[in-house]
Amino acid sequence: MLLRVRVTLPDRPGTLGQVARTLGVAGADIVQVVVLERLGGRAVDDFTVVWPGASRVDRLLAGLAAIPGVQVNGMWRAIGAPTSGGQDAELLAQVAANPGDGLATLVDAVPGLLAADWAAAAVVPADWAVRSGSTTAAGDTGGEPAVAYASWRAPTPLRLPEVTPLRARAMPGPTGTHFAAAPFGRAGLVLMVARVDAEGLTAANFHVTEVDRIAQLVRAAAVILGDRLDLITAPPPAAARS
Structure with a gap:
């Protein structure tokens, strides 16, 4: 292994x-x-x-x-050997070549780039806040984070740490989970990347250089995808909510 x-x-x-x-x-x-x-x-x-x-x-x-x-x-x-920064440009080229699936392409690829377990893009409401150190199931009712897309190894239900205010950083999650977050700068959309302790091993927290790499990828993807991200973060029409 x-x-x-x-x-x-x-x-x-x-x-x-x-x-x-x-x-x-x-x-x-x-x-x-x-x-x-x-x-x-x-x-x-x-x-x-x-x-x-x-x-x-x-x-x-x-x-x-x-x-x-x-x-x-x-x-x-690790699922595979972490890749160097040269693969970042290739990933962004894939996002640009097929912007309709651009967010999914990014989310699916990031864990492999950073020897992480899973990633997810979630929309965090502006008024969402939880007690320090607690977690909330994303996608539940009550104005909590809604998952726009998650990679195949992401758990269900997805539980996220508090990410407000939105800024690129590493953070602890539930016991045995290590997170990094980077906002897209679009209506609360944030990329969450996770490493999980398993098989008696303890994963390392995300290093500042890894957080910077995730943030750079997210910023570039946000520029490439542009208004497509606004469609993801837009609230449903009133008729759909009723």
Whole structure:
């Protein structure tokens, strides 16, 4: 199976090699390394590795923890290797080529770009607010968020954290779920992307660089789709509501 391993490590020669050797000795085959951050003598790196499905991850975690200065921020199962920014342009080209399905194309593709589990586009009413730390089922009655489109791995009913005020950010959700949100700038439409703890593994929160990437994709898609998004967010006619 594919695992994503996020580590914080000293940004000095040799440490990255130590992490890579430790992964290899434990039985992991590295297929990709992504540097998320280098700041103040520390770096945050994501490793995507092939891991024997029958093997326990305890020895992998123990080996990484034994390296001086290395901290494991998260380890979770990935559907595929996260793609680089070059695929973002290809995705936006697909959205532009078929704008009628543009929102669905974006929502379906984003989880694969960021090693996430699912994504959804939801319309958040301007007056929607819930208690801090609580969650609400999207699509229920009472002026709560309505799901415009969700990827195939999204749970039903879909439960979202509080996202008002609308701005691009990472946020906690229900226990074991990690969210990132980015607004389209169109009548409360927001893209939610989620990672879920599963199989005894703990996923990492979305890094600021990942949030920025999601926000850039959403802004570009909003420009491409334009008035089509207004049709999605428009309230139903009075006759339909009655």
